[in-house]
Every structure is written in C-alpha cells, then in structure tokens.
Amino acid sequence: MEKGEALDMFCYQCSQTARETGCTVVGVCGKQPTVARLQDNLLFAIKGITAYLYHARELGYTDDEVDAFLEKGFFSTLTNVNFDPQEFVKLALEAGQMNIKTMQLLKKAHIDNYGEPVPTEVPVGSVKGPGILVTGHSLQNLEELLKQTEGKGINIYTHSEMLPAHGYPGLKKYKHLVGQLGGPWFDQRATFSKYPVAILGTSNCVLLPKEEYKERMFTSGVAQLPGVKHIEDNDFTPVIEKARELPELEDEPKDTVLTTGFGASTVLSLAPKIKELVEAGKIKRFILVGGCDSPKPQAKYYREFVEKLPQDVVVLTLACGKYRFNDLDLGNIEGVPRLIDLGQCNDAIVAVDIALALTELFGVELNELPLTIVLSWMEQKAAAILWSLLALNMKGMYIGPILPGWANDEIINILVENYDLRPIGDPEEDIKTIMGE
Numbered sequence: 001m002e003k004g005e006a007l008d009m010f011c012y013q014c015s016q017t018a019r020e021t022g023c024t025v026v027g028v029c030g031k032q033p034t035v036a037r038l039q040d041n042l043l044f045a046i047k048g049i050t051a052y053l054y055h056a057r058e059l060g061y062t063d064d065e066v067d068a069f070l071e072k073g074f075f076s077t078l079t080n081v082n083f084d085p086q087e088f089v090k091l092a093l094e095a096g097q098m099n100i101k102t103m104q105l106l107k108k109a110h111i112d113n114y115g116e117p118v119p120t121e122v123p124v125g126s127v128k129g130p131g132i133l134v135t136g137h138s139l140q141n142l143e144e145l146l147k148q149t150e151g152k153g154i155n156i157y158t159h160s161e162m163l164p165a166h167g168y169p170g171l172k173k174y175k176h177l178v179g180q181l182g183g184p185w186f187d188q189r190a191t192f193s194k195y196p197v198a199i200l201g202t203s204n205c206v207l208l209p210k211e212e213y214k215e216r217m218f219t220s221g222v223a224q225l226p227g228v229k230h231i232e233d234n235d236f237t238p239v240i241e242k243a244r245e246l247p248e249l250e251d252e253p254k255d256t257v258l259t260t261g262f263g264a265s266t267v268l269s270l271a272p273k274i275k276e277l278v279e280a281g282k283i284k285r286f287i288l289v290g291g292c293d294s295p296k297p298q299a300k301y302y303r304e305f306v307e308k309l310p311q312d313v314v315v316l317t318l319a320c321g322k323y324r325f326n327d328l329d330l331g332n333i334e335g336v337p338r339l340i341d342l343g344q345c346n347d348a349i350v351a352v353d354i355a356l357a358l359t360e361l362f363g364v365e366l367n368e369l370p371l372t373i374v375l376s377w378m379e380q381k382a383a384a385i386l387w388s389l390l391a392l393n394m395k396g397m398y399i400g401p402i403l404p405g406w407a408n409d410e411i412i413n414i415l416v417e418n419y420d421l422r423p424i425g426d427p428e429e430d431i432k433t434i435m436g437e
Contacts, residue, residue, distance in 0.1 A: 006405065009036035014079040029080055034410045038088035039077040041383060041406045045095040046073050048384025051137075051204060052102045052346045054222065058140040059109040066105075069098045089414065096391030099384040103349035110139060114170030117263035117343065122166045123179040125252035126195060127155050130243045133181055133195060135159035135188060136202030137344055139171065141220050144234040145200065146174040154243050157181045159191065160205060160320055164343035167261020180258060184293035184323040192217070198243040200236070201225070204379075205320075216242050256327050260341045264353040270336055271361055278362070278370065283314055283333055285370045285435065286358075288351055289325070290318040290342075291385070292378035298401035299324060302376055305427040306330075310435065314338050316354070319345035321376040348385045352392065367395050372434045374398040374424065390419055400424030 009031075012022035016029055026032060053066060073091055076082045132154060134142050142165055146156060155178045158165055163180055165171045182191030185205035192199050192213045199217040206223050218239050220231040229238060277283040289306055293299060302324040306315055315330065315338060322341055330338035342350045359366055373389065375382070375397060383404070389397060396419075403412065403423055415421040424430060431437075 006408075008408070009033040011036050016079075031083060032085070034085050034408060035083055035088060037406045037408055037411060038085055038092065041404075041411075042073055042088060042091055042095060043077060044380040044383040044406065045092060045099065045387050046070055046384075048379075048381035049095065049099045049102050051381050052099070052106050052384075055138055055140070055203070055346070056102065056106040056109045058138060058221070059113055061105050061109040063101060063105055066098050066102050069094060092387050093391045095384065096387030096389070099388045100349065100352065100391065103346050103352075103388070106346050107349050110168065111263075114139060114143070114168035116169075116265050117164065117167035117261040118169065119259060119266060120167045120172060120261040122158075122163060122258045122260060123254035124181070124256040124258060125179060125254045126157075126181065126249040127178045128251045129153060129155050129248050130246060131155040131157055131195070131197040131249050132200060132239055132243045133157045133159050133192070133197045134162050134200045134202060135185070136200075136205060136221075136223060137161050137346070138202035138221055139165055139168070141200070141202040141234065143171060145236050145239070146171065146177060148236050149176060149240060150174060152240065154240065155249075157195075157197070159188065160185045160323075161344050162202075163258065164260050164341070164347065167263070167343070179254075184320045186293070186295045195249060196246050197249065198239045198246065200231070200239055204381075216246060218242075258326055258341070259337075259339075260343065262337075262340045262342055262350075264350045264357075267340060267342075267350075267354050268357050271357065273334070273336060274358075275361055277333055277336060282312060283336070283370075284310065284312040285372065286314045286316060287434065288316040288318075288371070288373045289321065289376075290316070290348075290351075291321040291376035292345070292382050293320040293323050294376065294378045294401055296401050299376060301401060301424055301427055302374070303328075305374065305424075305430065308427055308431055310431075311338075313435075314340065316340050316342060316351055318342040318347050318351060319382075324376075345381050345385065348388065352388070366392060372396065372398070374400075374430075376400060377404065390415075393419075395420045396422070398422050398424050398430060 007024045010022050010024055011027055017023050018028055156176055158180050159182045181195055188207055189210050193210055201219045201223045202221050203223055209217050217228050218231055219225055219228055224230050306325040332338055358369055
C-alpha cells in the first residue's frame with residue numbers, strides 16, 4: 001500500500017493559525033506535525049471509547065475511571081497544553097486500556113440484560129408481512145422496539161451491526177425478530193430502497209437517506225438525519241404506525257444463512273478440543289479477520305485472504321468487516337467451526353478474552369500464541385480498538401485497506417519498530433508469511 005501526498009499537519013483550533021486559515025507545516029505556537037497528528041489520533045480513539053460508553057450508559061452502566069480519562073485526554077489536546085509527542089503515545093496506549101475497560105463494561109451490560117450469546121443461524125431475506133428494519137448498534141433500542149411490537153403482526157429485521165442481536169437469548173426469544181436484510185453499513189441505500197419497510201437507525205453508520213425512503217426512516221439515540229423524524233424516549237409508535245401503512249413484504253428464498261452468537265463461553269467450552277487439535281497439528285493457526293468494512297476497492301483483499309487460507313486455519317471475525325466473507329462455508333475441524341463470528345465491533349473484548357484464555361491453556365505469552373490479527377479499519381472506533389491491542393503489546397498485526405491518515409512516517413516507524421505493525425499486501429504472500437512458509 002502507498003500513502004498519498006498529505007499535509008504535514010492541519011490545525012485551526014485557535015486564532016494564531018497561519019494566514020488565519022490553518023497551520024499546515026508547523027504550528028505558529030510551535031506545535032510539531034507529529035504532535036498534531038498524535039492529538040488527532042487521541043481524539044479519534046476517545047470518540048471510539050465514547051460510542052461504547054454511551055451504549056453501556058443506556059443500560060445503566062458507567063465507570064468513573066474511564067470518565068476521568070476522557071476529561072484528561074480531551075484537555076491535553078487544547079491549545080498550549082501539551083507539546084510532548086512521547087506523552088501523546090502514552091495517552092494513546094492509556095486510551096487503549098480505557099477502551100478495553102469500556103468494552104468489558106458494555107459486555108457485562110449486554111450479558112446481564114440479554115444473556116450470554118449462543119450460536120444462532122440467521123436467514124437473510126424477507127418474510128411475508130409488514131416489517132421494520134433496524135440498523136446501528138443499540139441493543140437497548142432494539143429490545144424496546146421488540147417489546148412494543150410484540151403480538152402486533154410486524155416482523156423485525158436487523159441490518160449490518162445489529163446482526164449479533166440474534167445470538168442473545170433475551171432478544172432471540174422474540175419470535176418476530178425474523179432475520180437479516182442486507183449486509184454492511186454502506187449497502188443501506190440499496191437495501192433500504194429495495195424493501196418497503198419502516199427503518200430505524202439507532203447509532204452511527206447511518207447515511208443521508210435517498211428521497212425514496214426518507215419519509216419511512218426514523219432515528220433514535222445519538223443518530224439524527226435532516227428531514228428524518230427522531231424518536232424520543234424510546235416511544236416507537238411512529239415507527240410502528242409507518243410499518244402498518246406500508247405494503248407487506250413477500251417471502252424471499254433464504255439462499256444465505258449467517259451464523260452469529262459465538263460468545264467467549266461458547267468458544268472456550270471447546271478449549272480441551274482446541275488444545276488437542278493444536279497439539280496434533282490439525283489446527284495450525286487462529287486468524288482474527290475483522291474490523292470496519294469499507295466500500296474501497298482495496299477491501300476486496302479480506303475475502304480473497306480468507307478464501308485462500310489453508311484448511312487447518314480457524315478464522316475469528318467481528319464487526320462489519322465480517323460481511324466481506326461471512327457468507328462462506330468454511331466447514332469445521334473435528335467439530336470446531338472454521339469461521340467464528342464473535343459479534344459487534346465492541347465485541348473485540350471477546351476476542352481479547354479468548355486470546356488471554358488460550359495463553360493460559362497453552363502456557364505461553366500472548367505473542368507466542370498461534371494467533372494473527374488482520375484488521376480492517378475505517379473510523380474512530382477502529383482507532384480505539386487498535387490502541388487497545390497495542391496496549392496489550394500485541395505484535396505482528398496487519399492493517400488495511402489503507403494506512404490511517406493520521407499516521408505520518410515518524411508515527412508509522414514507531415508502530416513498526418515497537419509493535420511490528422504491518423500493512424496488508426498481497427493475500428497469498430501475506431498468508432505465506434503468517435504461516436511461516
């Protein structure tokens with residue numbers, strides 16, 4: 001991968017800016033480009049943390065230590081507060097630690113309220129009758145909608161990052177949660193146009209709507225769109241009324257069935273078998289392939305990568321990056337599935353829990369495990385998760401489909417030298433390197 005030409009920095013947060021428009025070479029205050037970029041990176045990671053913290057707070061879970069870090073982190077980026085690049089690297093790693101703590105908090109909130117996820121097959125396609133399609137990440141909003149539509153003859157569908165909801169016992173008990181429509185976040189204009197249903201966007205990843213479905217779209221929580229009705233206090237009456245007004249969907253062939261809901265306890269219940277298979281050489285490696293999906297053409301790498309992996313590799317996946325390949329039937333290795341969907345982006349903590357449990361199982365350090373992480377990134381939550389993995393001192397990770405724009409050569413060199421972070425390249429060559437061929 002090659003990075004395009006970019007400004008050394010861009011900072012316009014105070015009145016001192018060069019030509020009164022923005023500092024692009026060095027700050028008038030003396031701020032260096034690497035500091036400016038590390039400040040941007042810290043802000044991206046903090047934004048990612050707040051997304052998970054918001055959903056935890058929806059369910060009544062908070063953490064004073066995380067809140068205090070957010071204050072310190074934000075304050076450090078103000079004008080003339082901190083010019084030390086080493087300190088901003090430390091703050092980024094601390095952000096990673098706080099993101100781990102936040103994901104643990106959200107995982108507890110989800111399990112306490114909806115139970116431990118269980119493997120669940122989810123058909124893709126419509127069922128006859130009126131429907132509501134829910135996208136985003138808020139399981140709390142989805143639960144409230146399911147309660148309010150129970151017994152009303154309205155089918156509820158998930159889209160994109162809502163897919164893992166089907167694995168939670170407290171949500172899958174609602175029989176009118178019938179399946180999935182569409183795939184990753186960026187297919188929504190096509191998917192929402194295709195199906196004449198009411199649409200609810202519950203968090204990030206909503207796009208400005210097309211006119212043809214704008215009047216039947218609604219938002220809740222932090223998500224808002226111009227000209228789209230916003231639902232307050234989880235009263236979904238307008239969404240339900242709109243669903244009843246619209247024509248019924250017809251039954252579609254369910255040619256694609258996705259499997260989700262592999263919580264940590266489910267995967268770790270296979271620990272004795274996993275150990276046996278690894279020691280027998282029947283499982284050579286675990287590769288986590290996940291993160292944000294992207295409409296960029298380079299993102300085709302991830303499907304090709306998974307398709308070409310040897311049969312003795314188990315693929316873990318999470319977040320919407322899974323939509324590049326989660327329709328593939330990879331089979332199993334003596335009962336251990338070769339494709340394991342761990343859930344939403346916040347469920348990266350499940351991958352961490354599994355990895356740490358495997359270190360105990362095999363009696364090795366984290367970086368000695370037969371485990372490789374191949375990340376796809378697009379936005380701020382992915383930055384938070386990247387720094388969480390770096391805070392765990394995870395080395396040898398691959399990242400793509402492009403390098404993060406905030407990382408200049410100096411920052412990239414730090415990440416390469418200290419963590420052996422690698423850009424994705426050719427799928428076959430990357431597989432050979434990973435497998436030690």
